[in-house]
Amino acid sequence: MFDDRELWTNIANGNADAFDIWYRETAPRLRLFLRHLLGGEQEAEDVMQETFTQIWRRPHRFDPERGSPRAYLFGVARRQAAEWRRKQKPTDELRVDPPTPSRVEIASMVTEALSRLTLEHRTLLWLREVEGQSYQELATILDVPLGTVRSRLFAAREALRVLWCSARRNSGGRHDL
Amino acid sequence: MICDDAAEYISALCDGETIPATAAQHIGTCPDCQARLGDYLAMGVELRRAASFGLADAVPPRVWAKPQNRLATWWQKGWGTMRIPRVAFAGLIAGILVLASALAVNRARAQNTGTVVLLTTAGPNGPLADCVLSTQDKNQYPCVWYGKVGSRFLAYRVFLVSRDGGRVRLEISTTTYTPGANPGFPESQAGANKYIWFEPGEPLKFNVPQVGTLTLEGEWMDHMPILGTLAPIPNEIRLGRPLLLKDNVVVGDLSRNIGGIYGSDDPGSVFGFYISGEGRFLLSQLPMKGAVEAQVVQGRISFDEGGHSWKLLSGVPVCRADHIWVLHQPDFKPKAIGRNDTNCCYGAKLVQTEPGVWEPQEKPN
Numbered sequence: 001m002f003d004d005r006e007l008w009t010n011i012a013n014g015n016a017d018a019f020d021i022w023y024r025e026t027a028p029r030l031r032l033f034l035r036h037l038l039g040g041e042q043e044a045e046d047v048m049q050e051t052f053t054q055i056w057r058r059p060h061r062f063d064p065e066r067g068s069p070r071a072y073l074f075g076v077a078r079r080q081a082a083e084w085r086r087k088q089k090p091t092d093e094l095r096v097d098p099p100t101p102s103r104v105e106i107a108s109m110v111t112e113a114l115s116r117l118t119l120e121h122r123t124l125l126w127l128r129e130v131e132g133q134s135y136q137e138l139a140t141i142l143d144v145p146l147g148t149v150r151s152r153l154f155a156a157r158e159a160l161r162v163l164w165c166s167a168r169r170n171s172g173g174r175h176d177l
Numbered sequence: 178m179i180c181d182d183a184a185e186y187i188s189a190l191c192d193g194e195t196i197p198a199t200a201a202q203h204i205g206t207c208p209d210c211q212a213r214l215g216d217y218l219a220m221g222v223e224l225r226r227a228a229s230f231g232l233a234d235a236v237p238p239r240v241w242a243k244p245q246n247r248l249a250t251w252w253q254k255g256w257g258t259m260r261i262p263r264v265a266f267a268g269l270i271a272g273i274l275v276l277a278s279a280l281a282v283n284r285a286r287a288q289n290t291g292t293v294v295l296l297t298t299a300g301p302n303g304p305l306a307d308c309v310l311s312t313q314d315k316n317q318y319p320c321v322w323y324g325k326v327g328s329r330f331l332a333y334r335v336f337l338v339s340r341d342g343g344r345v346r347l348e349i350s351t352t353t354y355t356p357g358a359n360p361g362f363p364e365s366q367a368g369a370n371k372y373i374w375f376e377p378g379e380p381l382k383f384n385v386p387q388v389g390t391l392t393l394e395g396e397w398m399d400h401m402p403i404l405g406t407l408a409p410i411p412n413e414i415r416l417g418r419p420l421l422l423k424d425n426v427v428v429g430d431l432s433r434n435i436g437g438i439y440g441s442d443d444p445g446s447v448f449g450f451y452i453s454g455e456g457r458f459l460l461s462q463l464p465m466k467g468a469v470e471a472q473v474v475q476g477r478i479s480f481d482e483g484g485h486s487w488k489l490l491s492g493v494p495v496c497r498a499d500h501i502w503v504l505h506q507p508d509f510k511p512k513a514i515g516r517n518d519t520n521c522c523y524g525a526k527l528v529q530t531e532p533g534v535w536e537p538q539e540k541p542n
Binding site: 014016019020023024027028029031032035045048049052056108109110111114125126128129130135150151153154157158160161164165 | 185187188189194213216220221225226228231234235236237240241242243
């Protein structure tokens with residue numbers, strides 16, 4: 001098992017095995033993140049592969065002083081997703097694939113509400129709540145000042161809460177939990 | 178504190194942050210804020226629960242090939258997506274190479290296609306003189322320089338004798354002299370001068386006894402450059418390729434003697450030239466004994482003397498003043514004459530012999 005520093009030393013030296021270990025550890029979470037960002041399975045898969053390819057080709061762009069490799073990975077993925085969306089259409093509307101049988105289970109009210117948030121709010125909430133990124137890492141990933149992270153997180157939570165509560169009322173008060 | 182103010186702190190509490198005591202107190206007693214806190218926590222739990230399902234999907238295995246050389250990748254990509262025939266592309270590259278090589282050849286040739294050599298001479302202590310030598314001008318004039326180098330006074334003259342491709346053959350005369358005396362260069366035919374092949378662009382050093390090493394540097398040019406500034410400096414009297422007219426008839430051409438610009442900015446000195454049959458002419462800004470006042474307009478000096486009208490025409494403005502003093506010595510006979518029947522340039526200090534009247538300190542002859 002590699003620690004972060006040893007891992008990046010190996011990756012920076014072109015060690016494909018080290019990179020493959022890191023890929024298998026982090027790719028599932030990244031793909032899930034991208035799925036919620038982009039809405040489609042295939043788009044998430046494509047952007048994820050492009051993200052890993054870019055890092056594999058240019059590992060020296062990562063600066064260990066600025067955060068963890070995982071934060072760097074999600075930062076690159078976020079930019080790749082934004083670029084992909086820019087090429088698709090100039091809108092923040094999320095196209096959500098119909099849930100496949102394996103995904104019906106997770107199509108809860110809160111994830112449904114999440115898909116209706118802005119791209120920035122979706123990104124922020126997912127990275128904080130699911131990935132557990134710290135304020136400092138979020139500031140690096142989103143390229144915003146540290147003080148902005150807290151206020152934006154609050155705005156994102158409040159937006160999600162409004163949608164979620166509305167959905168609960170419409171469904172007769174049933175709680176997802 | 179009201180609920181709206183506490184709301185952002187509720188969000189911070191969910192992230193494990195500490196909050197101000199007043200906010201903490203309000204949240205602890207306010208049912209609405211506690212409901213909001215519960216909603217935020219529940220949303221986080223629900224998001225993580227939903228994510229847990231998605232993490233079960235395996236990612237496709239990949240092979241991480243060694244990154245290729247970027248240039249090779251770029252070339253392969255370009256070659257594969259090329260939309261013009263390969264032959265046309267090859268022709269384009271060949272054309273560019275031909276044009277580039279032609280340009281390189283022209284640049285190389287441009288170094289020796291000029292007809293004028295700009296010659297720079299430096300002494301042991303720094304630059305001495307710049308001058309130009311033409312390979313085409315039949316009335317070739319030399320580069321001549323007089324001045325102090327270290328503790329010695331050096332007279333230095335360079336003729337361009339011939340040209341062979343990118344190099345020129347120079348005749349160089351050097352001699353030391355005493356201030357106020359005519360340096361008197363050795364005649365070319367005497368064999369006392371140096372003949373050297375000089376290639377502009379390649380510095381050339383040669384030794385002058387009692388003076389030190391002189392360094393020649395040169396550059397080919399396709400035109401005659403103007404050396405120095407067009408406007409005279411304060412107290413300066415100078416001449417450039419002068420022509421002397423007597424009653425509107427040319428009696429002296431000093432273009433071979435003063436090819437560039439010759440002069441002095443010392444108001445206490447005099448300088449002049451000799452023309453066979455006409456004598457010597459000394460120029461000064463101070464009234465000399467026996468001299469006449471001459472009017473100066475740009476490059477023209479006009480004066481009447483000995484019943485004749487004289488004009489000295491210079492290629493550059495002579496001085497800032499509108500008049501100078503000219504002392505004509507028709508009976509003057511020089512001891513050393515140059516190649517022609519003219520001689521230049523004499524110089525001497527002026528001494529005041531009576532109020533408002535100056536005379537050359539010693540005869541430069």
